Amino acid sequence: MSYRYALYLAPPQTHPLWSVGNRWLGRDAERGDALTPSTMLGLDHATWNSLVGAPRRYGLHATLKAPFRLADPYDEAQLLLALEQFAATTAPFTLLPLQVTALAGFICLRPREESQALQALADACVAEFDRFRAPPAAAELERRRPGQLDVRARYLLERWGYPHVFERFRCHFTLTDPLPEPQRSALLPLLAAHFAPVLDQPLPVGELCLFVEDSPGAPFRLTRRFALGSAL
Template sequence: MKRYAVYYAPREGAFAFRANEWLGREPGNPRDLPQTVLPGIGDPRSITAEPRRYGFHGTIRAPFRPADGVDEDLICTTVSDLAARLRPVTCEGLRVEVLHGFIALTPLGCEDALLQLGAAVVEGTNDLRAPLTEAEIARRRPNRLSSRQRDLLDRWGYPHVMEEFRFHLTLTDRLDEPEPVRGALADYFGPVLPRPFVIEDLCLFGEDATGRFHLMHRYALSG
């Protein structure tokens, strides 16, 4: 794997099954799945290319290249140790909303606990990552970041961490007219949205040579 990331991904069940059907892949399976076609929004493949590449997930530690001397065993051990000492996060539920032009599921009623979990994982994995290259910095469009976000990028390798962290589960690419899709997805996911919604694992994902991410290991939060 050329990059690694720490994500939330749901355990097997109706919620995970429906999300995987929507995106057309299961993160632990390299083969594509037939995608669900929802009334009135056309071919789902045309609006899900980016989230399909990553698999259904919520980012906790954004993708990073391993530092010199860091191998997969060390990454696995570090994430496993973090999960063993961190507690699950329980939220009231999830809602379907438009974020910056794309559709995502966002949690309700757990902001402080999510910020604490995100900060602990970012801090605990920071020594695993290689320094950002100039090209990697440029891809984050630093001219569009606030001064605080640029500081976070320099310190932690990603601008949307610590108090800037906003947990979400992406469902579409950016859309010109997102509201009809949001409504269709609210109907589609409504029956299976978990209440409460619990983040109960740290999931280690790896990016292969083609740019696709795969679920490698699941570590229960048991602190």
């Protein structure tokens, strides 16, 4: 079986964003439940379903290290141990409330202000765990559309397997697939109003989450949360 692993930021189970975000996507990546959304924003089921295909498969998350296959000679047990040790010595922190906004053609949740602690965590995840990353196949790189990237982004893709790292990192929790401009503009204020009640409090970042894709195209599962700062 060809597993892929990813290091993600996900809201705590006790934070209202976790349940409301899962309900919007129609899936709980940790419990494995397919959720039937209540009538969302006045959208019929077919319209809602057409909006959330990719984000539903990946689960509610913000990417810290993009999906990768394990490199030889590493196995999952070694990855888990490294994650435990890394998390234990990484200080937890809190993000200011998020906002609903557009990014690269899709709608997402983003921090209202940049966070040095979050940037440092993302940078460390990319670099620290790169030894576990097998080089991606040519087809995987091609899906990142390297021909549409600038020189720096192509370098980041070739070196780190993902173009949105280090100074190109933009923390976001994806809520929709890419949408054409008229549809995106119409949906943005509706989603902003829908999520507003659960975005009025800071978001604790006290866990590093491991997501796993069991086979190509399978839904990603949140398999384990690693508590930050337990050894500090």
